[in-house]
Amino acid sequence: MFMLPMNLLVKKTKIFSFQVLSLGLLLILINSSCDNLLIENIDLPNKAIALTFDDGPDPIYTDMILDVLKEKDVKATFFLIGSKMKRYPNVTERIFNEGHCLANHTYTHINLEKTLYKEIYNSISKTETVLQGVCGESLKIFRPPWGKITLEEKDKLKKDGFKVVLWDVNSKDFRSNITVNEIINNVMAGIGNNKIVLFHDSDYLGKASRKNTVLALPQIIDLLQEMGYRFVTIDEMDNVGK
Numbered sequence: 001m002f003m004l005p006m007n008l009l010v011k012k013t014k015i016f017s018f019q020v021l022s023l024g025l026l027l028i029l030i031n032s033s034c035d036n037l038l039i040e041n042i043d044l045p046n047k048a049i050a051l052t053f054d055d056g057p058d059p060i061y062t063d064m065i066l067d068v069l070k071e072k073d074v075k076a077t078f079f080l081i082g083s084k085m086k087r088y089p090n091v092t093e094r095i096f097n098e099g100h101c102l103a104n105h106t107y108t109h110i111n112l113e114k115t116l117y118k119e120i121y122n123s124i125s126k127t128e129t130v131l132q133g134v135c136g137e138s139l140k141i142f143r144p145p146w147g148k149i150t151l152e153e154k155d156k157l158k159k160d161g162f163k164v165v166l167w168d169v170n171s172k173d174f175r176s177n178i179t180v181n182e183i184i185n186n187v188m189a190g191i192g193n194n195k196i197v198l199f200h201d202s203d204y205l206g207k208a209s210r211k212n213t214v215l216a217l218p219q220i221i222d223l224l225q226e227m228g229y230r231f232v233t234i235d236e237m238d239n240v241g242k
């Protein structure tokens with residue numbers, strides 16, 4: 001009787017298993033009503049990153065960042081200041097029209113730790129109303145300025161239906177003398193699955209340069225894509241802010 005060599009048998013088994021697996025996946029895909037989601041999950045399990053930008057919209061740098069994101073076909077999340085959305089409605093609308101997630105960063109970048117809850121809630125609600133006017137819906141995704149929030153405030157906001165979102169990886173691009181390479185290194189040093197990365201497309205006074213963020217961003221996106229990461233917005237991440 002003809003015997004197949006052992007290594008060939010193993011190979012054949014692997015090919016057969018793959019065929020069975022492929023057929024299974026094909027059947028799942030055919031039967032699924034949400035094919036895109038399924039394909040995405042099969043191709044790149046867990047390797048998701050959320051890029052986030054605080055303190056905009058900015059009349060100069062937000063547009064530059066949007067240009068980079070558009071060229072790379074990447075969607076991000078912008079934590080916007082309500083009063084600046086009012087001042088720069090065209091930039092705000094561009095963020096929305098290009099498919100990014102718009103989130104809440106208070107109306108005037110207030111320090112929550114030094115503010116009464118009633119005032120905090122008013123500032124956030126006022127911003128949420130502006131967001132709703134642009135997006136047509138209220139996502140209630142909120143990041144406190146400077147990441148400062150007490151546990152009590154966090155609990156109250158959660159009860160009022162807000163998702164409070166901080167970050168995992170800080171690019172530290174807000175530092176005045178930071179170089180492009182330092183921004184890249186700060187991000188790459190902390191990267192991992194389902195991490196939220198903090199950048200700034202402005203500052204709350206609207207005076208800072210974000211030129212180095214704009215220069216670092218395409219390189220960071222390229223590096224992460226080479227590592228197999230895909231980019232998601234905060235509203236696409238399941239367990240954030242719960």
Ligand SMILES: [Zn+2]
Pocket residue numbers: 054055105109144145146204
């Ligand atoms: Zn901020």
